[in-house]
Amino acid sequence: MKMTPAMKKAQENMLPGVIIAEGFLGDENKSIKDMMVRDEGEMSKAGLDFDEVADRLLYFLEEGRKGLGEPVTIKDKWLIRVVDPRGKLPCPFEDGIFRKMTAEIELKSTGEKLLVTDLSIHLLKEHHFIEGIGSQFRLEPELVKRVLFS
Amino acid sequence: MNFLIAPIVVAVISGILAAAISIVDKIVNNYGEVNISINGGKKVLALNGGESLLSSLASQEIFIPSACGGRGSCGACKCQVTSDVGIHLPTEIPYLDKKEMAENIRLSCQVKVKADIDIMIPEDLFNVKKIKSKVLSIRDVTHDIKEVKFDLQGEEINFKAGRYVQLVVPPYNKIKGSTQRAYSMSSKPDDKGFVELLIRLVPGGIATTWAHTLLLVGMEVDLIGPFGDFERSETEATMVCVAGGSGMAPFKSILYDMFEKGEINREVWYFFGARTTKDVLYLEEMMELDSKWDKFHFIAALSEPEEESGWTGETGLITDVLDKYLKTKINKEKAREGYLCGSPGMIGACNNVLTANDITIDNIYYDNFA
Numbered sequence: 001m002k003m004t005p006a007m008k009k010a011q012e013n014m015l016p017g018v019i020i021a022e023g024f025l026g027d028e029n030k031s032i033k034d035m036m037v038r039d040e041g042e043m044s045k046a047g048l049d050f051d052e053v054a055d056r057l058l059y060f061l062e063e064g065r066k067g068l069g070e071p072v073t074i075k076d077k078w079l080i081r082v083v084d085p086r087g088k089l090p091c092p093f094e095d096g097i098f099r100k101m102t103a104e105i106e107l108k109s110t111g112e113k114l115l116v117t118d119l120s121i122h123l124l125k126e127h128h129f130i131e132g133i134g135s136q137f138r139l140e141p142e143l144v145k146r147v148l149f150s
Numbered sequence: 151m152n153f154l155i156a157p158i159v160v161a162v163i164s165g166i167l168a169a170a171i172s173i174v175d176k177i178v179n180n181y182g183e184v185n186i187s188i189n190g191g192k193k194v195l196a197l198n199g200g201e202s203l204l205s206s207l208a209s210q211e212i213f214i215p216s217a218c219g220g221r222g223s224c225g226a227c228k229c230q231v232t233s234d235v236g237i238h239l240p241t242e243i244p245y246l247d248k249k250e251m252a253e254n255i256r257l258s259c260q261v262k263v264k265a266d267i268d269i270m271i272p273e274d275l276f277n278v279k280k281i282k283s284k285v286l287s288i289r290d291v292t293h294d295i296k297e298v299k300f301d302l303q304g305e306e307i308n309f310k311a312g313r314y315v316q317l318v319v320p321p322y323n324k325i326k327g328s329t330q331r332a333y334s335m336s337s338k339p340d341d342k343g344f345v346e347l348l349i350r351l352v353p354g355g356i357a358t359t360w361a362h363t364l365l366l367v368g369m370e371v372d373l374i375g376p377f378g379d380f381e382r383s384e385t386e387a388t389m390v391c392v393a394g395g396s397g398m399a400p401f402k403s404i405l406y407d408m409f410e411k412g413e414i415n416r417e418v419w420y421f422f423g424a425r426t427t428k429d430v431l432y433l434e435e436m437m438e439l440d441s442k443w444d445k446f447h448f449i450a451a452l453s454e455p456e457e458e459s460g461w462t463g464e465t466g467l468i469t470d471v472l473d474k475y476l477k478t479k480i481n482k483e484k485a486r487e488g489y490l491c492g493s494p495g496m497i498g499a500c501n502n503v504l505t506a507n508d509i510t511i512d513n514i515y516y517d518n519f520a
Contacts, residue, residue, distance in 0.1 A: 019223065021325045021356055068468065068496040069394050070425045073454055083352050084493035087217060087224035088244055097244045100223070104353035115354045136354050 003033050006093065010127075013092035024092060024123075026134030039130050039141070046141035048149075053139070054125035056148050057116050061103050078147075079106040089119050093127055107147045114139065114147045187268045188212070193276070199265065203229070203258040213278045214271065215316065215377045219330045220259040226332075227258040233268040235261050272379075280318075280374045281305045283345065285367050291431040294351040295396055296362060297336070299344055300373060306342040307376060309335065311407040312400045314517065315345060315375030319357045322364055331357035332377065334491065334517065336399035338407050345373060348431070350396040380491070380517040382408070386416060387485035390509070392472060392500050394423040397491035398431055400517065404489075409443055417445045419480055423468025424452055427459045449475065469499050476507040488514035 016023035064080035071081040098118040131138040181199025217224035225245030283300035337346035451464035451471040
C-alpha cells in the first residue's frame with residue numbers, strides 16, 4: 001500500500017534507536033500503513049472504537065497518577081501503577097511531544113497487564129497506530145478488550 | 151549476454167556515486183581539530199570536530215549528566231554555550247525555559263562541535279569519572295526493588311550524600327545501543343570503594359528490566375558519577391524528608407552519614423509512602439535508627455495496607471500524612487526545610503503540601519530525575 005512522505009518519515013522515526021531504543025515496530029518489517037489497516041480491522045473485530053479506548057486509557061492514567069508512583073487499586077478490579085520519569089518523547093509522526101509517563105494496568109482477576117504511555121495513547125487516538133506485533137507497548141485489541149472492558 | 155549490460159552499467163554508476171558521496175562526506179564533514187574551552191579557559195580540550203558536544207566531552211572524560219544517552223529525550227544534558235553555535239534547534243526548545251534560552255543554555259547532545267566552542271559547566275563535573283565496577287551483591291529488598299552493590303575495583307568515588315551515578319546498560323536483546331540511567335547512591339560517602347543502588351522495576355523500562363533479569367554478581371558494569379546537587383543543607387533547620395519506593399536511596403545515604411558523623415542534634419522527619427507492607431524497604435533498619443537517634447522520626451504510611459498484615463502505622467497517601475504531621479506534630483516555630491525524592495508528580499504534590507504549611511519553595515530541595 002502506498003505510503004505518504006510523512007508516513008515514510010514516521011516509519012523511519014519508529015526504528016530502534018531513533019526515538020526510543022527498542023523502537024515502535026516490534027518484530028515487524030511491514031509498512032506502518034499496512035500495519036494500521038490490519039489493526040483497524042483487528043480493533044473492529046474486537047468491537048473497539050479508537051476514541052473510546054483512548055478515553056478509557058486516559059481515565060486509568062489519571063487515576064493511577066494519584067498514587068504518586070505507588071500502585072493504586074481502582075474499583076477493586078484494576079491495579080494501576082504510573083511511573084513518571086524525567087523527559088519527553090516526540091511523536092514519530094512529528095505532531096507533538098509527550099511526557100515519558102508509563103502506566104501498567106493490571107486486571108486483578110486474571111493478572112493480565114497492559115503497558116501504556118502518553119505517547120501510545122496519542123498514537124492510538126490520532127494515528128490509529130497501536131505499535132507492531134512484538135512491541136511491549138502494543139495495544140493488542142483482544143487484550144485491550146479483556147483488560148479494560150471486562 | 152546483452153541482458154548483463156544494463157545491470158553492470160547500473161552497478162558501475164552506483165559504485166561511482168557511492169565513492170563520490172564518501173569523498174564529499176570526508177571533505178564536507180571534516181571539521182579538523184577544534185578546541186572546547188571550558189569555564190573561561192580553565193580547561194581546554196583539543197579534539198576532532200563533527201561529534202555532538204555531549205559525546206565530544208565524554209571522549210575527553212568530561213561527563214555531562216544524561217538520562218537517555220544522547221537521544222534528546224531527557225533534557226538533562228544542559229550546558230551553557232558562550233560562543234556562537236547557531237540558534238536553538240527545534241529538538242532543544244521543548245526542554246528549555248525562556249531564561250535558559252536567553253542564557254544560551256543548550257542540550258549538549260544536540261549541539262554539534264564544528265568549530266572552536268566556549269562552554270560553562272559546574273566545576274563539580276571535573277570530579278565525575280567513569281568507573282569499571284564489578285557487581286558484588288544483588289538482594290531483593292522488596293518484590294520489585296533490588297539493592298545492588300558494586301565494587302569499584304580499587305577506584306574511589308568522592309561524593310556528598312544525596313548524589314547520583316549513571317548506570318551504563320550495555321546492549322541486550324532488541325536494545326542495540328548502550329543506555330544510561332541515573333540512580334541515587336544509597337551507600338555512604340565514607341564507603342569510597344563501593345556504590346550501592348536501589349533499582350525498582352519499571353514497567354517496560356530498559357535499564358530496570360536489564361538489572362532485574364540479566365544483571366549477575368561478578369559482571370563488570372560502568373558507572374559514571376558522581377552527579378547532582380541534592381544534599382542536606384548546613385543549617386540547623388528541621389529536615390522534612392519525603393520519599394517512596396526507590397526514592398529511599400538518597401535518604402538512606404544521608405541519614406546514615408549524619409548518624410555516623412554525629413549530626414544527631416538536628417531534628418529529622420522522614421515520611422516514606424508505599425502501598426502495602428510488601429512495598430516497604432529497610433523498615434527494620436529505619437526503626438532501629440529511629441530508636442537510636444532521639445531526633446529522628448521515621449513515619450511509614452501505607453495507602454492500601456493488607457487486612458491480614460496487622461499494620462498499625464499511618465495509612466493513606468503520603469501527602470495527607472505529611473500534611474497532618476506538619477499541622478500537628480512538627481514544630482512550626484523552628485525553621486523547616488523540605489527534602490524530596492521521587493517522580494515530578496510526587497514532587498509537585500509534596501511541594502504543594504509543604505508550601506501550604508509555610509515552608510517556602512526556596513527551602514525545598516529535590517532530585518526529580520526518578
